[in-house]
Amino acid sequence: MNIVDDLKLQYKLGGIAHKLIYWNVAFFLVSLIFFYQFKNGAFNFPSWVALSSEPADFLLKPWTFLSYAFFHSGFMHLLFNMIILNFASSFFLTFFTQKQFLGLYVLSAIFAGVCFVLGYYILDLSASIVGASAAIMGILVAVTTYQPLMNVRLLLIGNVKLWHITAVILILDLMQFRLDNTGGHISHLSGAFFGFLYIKLLQNGTDMSKMVTAVIDFFTNLFTKSPKTPFKKVHKNYNNRPIEKPVSRIVTKDKLQQQIDEILDKISQSGYDSLTKEEKEFLFKVGK
Incomplete structure (x- = not known):
């Protein structure tokens, strides 16, 4: 099994956090082809991808309030965000669901994105932003709000509390607020505030994520054809003889399914990398 097949299998078996990392990397590769200017050595994102603070742009392209969060202005920008996303998701998904x-x-x-637009309107500035930092800050601050005293072991430093890490990141954002990338820092801090707000509302019984789930389910059901009920032909029994009931052919769990379950249990306990080459190839063949 080559590396492409291996990546496909990891994507299929991975959770939503892994899929988001794949999507962000994929969009970055696309932006290198279409939006990178090799002469200037910089990205030039169009107004239908990046979120612009100009009303003429975002009012006509409302999807940019989300699309901007899947593009990045450079490799280091992408790398740092994906590291933090992987870090934050591992803690968040310990307590909460994929949805x-x-x-x-x-x-x-x-x-x-809304806070960025409003902030630049108040400051009378104009710019565009890209990056997943705001969404990731929402995840990080949410889990920190829920479990601030969780121990995290850092290389060369040792054990620290989760809130220590989050506080350092937020303080760095505040220190650079007026130095450069003001729009980016507005969005980062806004995402962090939303993560805090989400947990507080959740603890009071309001789960705002259900709005997103409802929208996704609506479009999924809209484009998914409901299975047609097969035509049933009724036969009359003129001889009044009892009709024998067909023997059920359903097997509760066959050998193939049992093997799949055993491998998935192994992944949940030891991770995907613990699988042997034969087990990876088996899952890939079954997934086709």
Whole structure:
């Protein structure tokens, strides 16, 4: 099995956090082809991708309140965000569901985009932003709000509290607020605030991520054809003889399914990398 097949299998078996990382990397590769200017050595994102603070742009292209969160202005920008996303998701998904993770990611990005537009309107500035930082900050601050005293072991430093890491990131954002990338820092802090707000509302019984789940389910059901009920032909029994009931051919769990379950259990306990080459190839063949 080559590396492409291996990546496909990891994408299929991975959770929503892994899929978001794949999507962000994929969009970055697309932007290198279409939006990177090799002469200037910089990205030039069009107004239908990046979120612009100009009303003439975002009012006609409302999807940019979300699309901007899947593009990045450079490799280091992407790398740092994906490291933090992987870090934050590992803690968040310990306590919350995949649907809550995706819902918070989407809502944090939209909320931060609105705050960016309003902030630049008040400051009388004009710019565009890209990056998943605001959505990721929403995830990080949410889990920090829920479990601030969780121990995190850092290389060369040792054990620290989760809130220590989050506080350092937020302080750095505040220190650079007026130095450069003001719009980016507005969105980061807005995403962080939304993560805090999400947990507080959730603790009071309001799960805002259900809005995103409802929208996704609506479009999924809209484009998914309901299975047709097969035509049933009725036969009359003129001889009044009892009709024998067909013997059920359903097997509760066959050998193939049992093997799949055993491999998935192994992944959940030890991770995907613990699989042998034969087990990976088996899952890939079954998934085709």
